[in-house]
Amino acid sequence: MGSALLPTLRQKREVDAAIRDTLDKVFVLRFGRAEDAACLHLDDILAKSSWDISKFASVALVDMDSEEIQVYIDYFDITLVPATIFFFNAHHMKMDSGTPDHTKWIGSFSSKQDFIDVVEAIFRGAMKGKLIVSCPLPPERIPRFQLLFKDV
């Protein structure tokens, strides 16, 4: 399902192609399920802001229930849904938002502008050669979660 505006990827080669073919732009990859409420909210924000950020970013959705995608779920260590991962020129971009996991954004955004600010911060950092950037949002707008190491 997912948004009508954003492509939904269900196969590994589709995800590979999308990551490899997005050059000099931030590639936003959302892992989630269409029936999840938080995913729906996030999809709405992503769809509405995709045009605004089209000059420096592109967005795609990944269905976590697909079999071929499980390797990515293991590779990216996705345990909480939804999870948004950022790439730039096929390189993973990390963001320090004060959460335990810097490799992805867990949860939804409170507004369109927050998402745009995050993508812009990642783009600026990537253009300067930084693989990890600081989150421009205030702590109260960042969703909190607990990360367990191997269920410990």
Add this chain to the structure above:
Amino acid sequence: MPSEPAKKPPAAGLEYCELCRHHHDLGRRHRYGRNHRDKLGAALPRFRSKLSDLRRALLHGSPSSQPPRPHLWCPFCSIDLVDLDDRSPCSNAIYHLASGEHLKGVKDFLRKHGGGMDQVDSLRISEDEVAKWEKGCESLSTGAKTGTEELIGPSLGPMKDIQNESTCDNSDTFARTNIPSFSNTASYVVMPLQNPTNGAYHPISTECHGAFGSGNASYSAPYGTVGLPITAWGSAETHKQQGVLSTNCFHGTGPEMNGHQPTIPGNGPRPLISFAAHVQQSHSGGNLSCGPKANVHTGAPPPWLKANEHDPNNLLLRSCGAPGEGKSRKLNPKRVGAAWAERRRAEMEMQKRGEFVPETSDSSWLPNFGGVWQSGTRKESKKDFEKTLELHDKKSNHELSLEIKPYISKRMVNAISQSLFHI
């Protein structure tokens, strides 16, 4: 008796010094400080140089290296002297600098900030100088009017500023005195400035002079003023000329003009007329089409774009590519994945062209990812993951290869073997 402690002078309130741009509570002592003296020493000569430029340019008439400033800040009175009237530039500044208010401001400033009252005269314009300047202005305006009645054609100097009142007077007097049948429509035509009036010289477009023959190659009028001779034109020709001027068309009467117009060198015996309208027309370049005027309302392209089309220098520039395209391609080479992006872009271009591109990705390709619990480099974490993936695959294959067989006891094996033996 213990002596009373010396009474401290009452603390001066905080004051703001405009020169140093900060508050202080030193009172009058502040102006003897080193910083303040340095600032004063820089500010006064700066104003004096501006004043001397103004004086030199306007009062004595000698050309200065720079045109008079359109506005002048008077630090003594804190006034910005802006000249709104272009006909008499810097008049506001001159009148202010000669006024009593300015004199009072200068005295107050020097009294407050130090510097000596002997500098007052060097920081203002005297009344004598103002009177001299006014006289000069009057003589300029009357002299231009009388001068045209004597000459067949005026000099090209006043034509530089099309907004100059004397210029308009010139054209009107020509119409009255030399070409009775000449229409004044050209002088009333208000065209947008097509060439700068700041002293820059631009080469004349050859199209403008095509009708005038090759003789004008040596023509060196500033701003490309185009001259139209009067004496070679009979009264019959003036109508054609009238038509030319009213429609801003040169080429329309090209052959006729050629026939009646001998080559005229720039310094030839026949003085040429230049009109304010012609100054604009000569630089219209491609805007010399016959018919209705090409302007914003008719939807014509602006003249600077047309001029650029015919400019050979611009052709060269355009062949190199638009500046915008070059800027977008110049991405930071230190950006993340720059080498990867260039390689991938080259591969994609080869694929578009249909060339064979070796397959660089397979089903096991994974992007560069820094793990959540990463302890080494990203490559190491990727290798670790690939190893665990292989192990996981091997295990799953191993499990699939095991067949589940039913349990056969030794007694059953013996019984089967005996039955086979008896057979």
